[in-house]
Amino acid sequence: MLPLTCSPSPPSLSLMPSLPLNFPCAGQGTMFCQRKQLTNGCTDQKSKDNLEQDGCILHSEKALRRKLILSVLVSTAAFPTLSSYAKSKSRNPYDENRLLQQNRRIQKENNAPEDFPNFVREGFEVKVLSTDNYVKRDSGLIYRDFEIGKGDCPKDGQQVTFHYVGYNESGRRIDSTYLQGSPARIRMGTNSLVPGFEEGIRDMRPGGKRRIIIPPELGPPVGPSTFFSAKQFEVFDVELLSVQNCERRTIAFYSDVVCN
Numbered sequence: 316m317l318p319l320t321c322s323p324s325p326p327s328l329s330l331m332p333s334l335p336l337n338f339p340c341a342g343q344g345t346m347f348c349q350r351k352q353l354t355n356g357c358t359d360q361k362s363k364d365n366l367e368q369d370g371c372i373l374h375s376e377k378a379l380r381r382k383l384i385l386s387v388l389v390s391t392a393a394f395p396t397l398s399s400y401a402k403s404k405s406r407n408p409y410d411e412n413r414l415l416q417q418n419r420r421i422q423k424e425n426n427a428p429e430d431f432p433n434f435v436r437e438g439f440e441v442k443v444l445s446t447d448n449y450v451k452r453d454s455g456l457i458y459r460d461f462e463i464g465k466g467d468c469p470k471d472g473q474q475v476t477f478h479y480v481g482y483n484e485s486g487r488r489i490d491s492t493y494l495q496g497s498p499a500r501i502r503m504g505t506n507s508l509v510p511g512f513e514e515g516i517r518d519m520r521p522g523g524k525r526r527i528i529i530p531p532e533l534g535p536p537v538g539p540s541t542f543f544s545a546k547q548f549e550v551f552d553v554e555l556l557s558v559q560n561c562e563r564r565t566i567a568f569y570s571d572v573v574c575n
Contacts, residue, residue: 411435415444418485427486432457432528432550434484439546441484443528456511457528464523464555471504474559474574475516482550489549498556502572509535512551519555527551 414435422431432445449459469475478498481490492499501507503517511533519525529549561574 410437411442422486425486425488427482428552430459431482431486434548436484441546441548443548445528449526449528452514454511454514455530455532456514457530458515459526461524461526462522464520466521467558468518468520469503469516469555469558472502472561474500474502474561476500476556476559477516478554478556480552482552484548484550500574502561502574509533511549512553515551516553516555519553521555521557524552524554527553 414437415433418433418435430446430448432443432449435442435444443457445457449457451457476498478492480488480493483489503513509529511529512527514533515525515527529551531546531548534549559574561572564571564573
């Protein structure tokens with residue numbers, strides 16, 4: 316608490332008669348208490364001065380106590396307590412099961428294929444739940460082989476011809492070359508494919524069928540020109556039809572790549 320102060324006596328003016336003036340001490344708020352004493356006026360008794368000082372101290376303590384109570388109420392309303400946070404953490408198993416059942420229900424409504432993986436999403440964290448038939452690589456890619464196929468695996472520079480069906484986490488179909496009526500043809504090693512997709516078909520053999528689960532880290536750039544969503548896993552059912560060698564052909568000023 317600041318010490319008690321008293322306002323200084325006003326200066327005397329030569330144009331005014333010399334008269335004794337008493338100015339009451341002005342209050343400065345709850346944290347300031349001035350003695351009613353001036354050089355020519357304030358001559359309160361010592362006992363009254365002590366009572367006024369004690370009252371000022373008591374008033375300041377009450378104001379400080381109110382501020383402390385108010386700060387506690389504001390902090391309690393603005394931030395969750397540790398007990399409520401512990402309760403929310405203890406409900407996680409129930410929430411995970413609820414989200415899993417919700418994902419399964421949505422996939423059933425979207426006619427997702429058999430043995431389709433489940434996705435439990437909580438904020439930006441996604442947990443992929445699949446059967447033991449799936450294999451997870453260190454890169455985060457997950458796949459399952461339905462048919463192995465025969466022949467050599469594709470290499471950089473070779474052209475691959477394949478069919479695919481793309482799904483999102485809800486099991487909804489987002490693209491299909493079967494519906495388009497013609498397979499896709501892409502040269503390997505030219506950055507024409509999604510990184511996760513190219514990794515998923517690199518060790519496939521012609522005639523093989525595989526389901527590839529691509530994490531967001533191996534997905535394409537997100538934008539309005541793509542059907543990919545931010546922070547979403549994508550699932551592709553791929554059927555590799557053929558692998559062809561390619562060579563560059565130059566005729567006069569014209570050059571292209573021909574794949575047999």
